[in-house]
Amino acid sequence: MVTIKDIAKLANVSHTTVSRALNNSPLIKEPTKRKILEIASQLNYSPNYNAKSLVMQKSHTIGLFFTSISTGTSPSFFVDSLKGVNRVISQDYNLFVRGLDDYDDYSSINQQRFDGIILMSQSVHDNPFIYHVLQKEIPLVVLNRDIEEAGIMNILSNDTDGARKAVEHLVENGHRKIAIIEGIKGFKSTQMRLEGYQEALTASGIPLQSDYRIRGNYDMESGYAGMEKLLSLKEPPTAVFCSNDDMAIGAMNAIFANGLKVPEDISIVGFDDIGFSQYTTPRLTTVKRPVEKISVLGAETVLSLVIGNKEIPKKIFAQTELVVRDSVAKRI
Secondary structure, three states: OOOHHHHHHHHHHHHHHHHHOOOOOOOOOHHHHHHHHHHHHHHHOOOOHHHHHHHHOOOEEEEEEEOOOOOOOHHHHHHHHHHHHHOOOOOOEEEEEEEEOOOOOOOOOOOOOOOOOEEEOOOOHHHHHHHHHHHOOEEEEOOOOOOOOOOEEEEOHHHHHHHHHHHHHHOOOOOOOOEEEEOOOEEEHHHHHHHHHHHHHHHHOOOOOHHEEEEEOOOHHHHHHHHHHHHOOOOOOOOEEEEOOOHHHHHHHHHHOOOOOOOOOOEEOOOOHHHHHHHHHOOOEEEEEOHHHHHHHHHHHHHHOOOOOOOOEEEEEOOEEEEEEOOOOOOO
């Protein structure tokens, strides 16, 4: 019978490292983990799970994956996602959290390691991961990004509608020179919020101006830099819709640094309603995206799939809400 010590000897690592790799520990680097898994597979190693896991053939682990944790995921978005899932996942399960950009390949993602997976998807680049999980027949729920393919449980907020509400609010306050600081290129949220912005302007008969579209990066620095570009225009906008609150805060700081005021000179609207948005000066008008609610629904759904409930794959939209505060002024 093959043991962990046998694998450790062949891999030239400690038996502790092998144990951690077989249990999908985040402490083990992917190349080492992959090497150990390959050796274990070649030796037909069968792990000695505890009695409950052996009978139930369960790992008692739920995976929560992000496109990336280090790039394009704001701290507030990450925390709200984690809070929502953690509220539902009981002590009977371990919660494994990782960014997909940590992986060179997905060979360690299998039924032996995960009872179910929640993907907080932000980019079409996640599709190979989605197809891999489906192929491995692991219960999967995809959050945050609209997935075109049928047969996938998909829960997301209606970002297009939220962005449209934000820009309509600016139009209702008399603004016609309205710019947008966009999010990361390739992110579905970036595309949906741009569509909402464009729909609101078109419906109001306001021409779309290419120089009023500025690329951002979902962080304060890009919001600041984007606002600087807009202020340098011959005809700067009177209002700016920022595709998230972090960029809105950066944009507000750029306005202040140039001796101007919010909202007297330029009105600002954000997106997400992060906790800090109600403590800015002035308090930020923004779109509340129910990230925590989406995460709760996602966790409840994946647990239902894990215990064997045959839910019909569907798309669930959680509604956004415009939160009016003090960063928009009427334009006379």
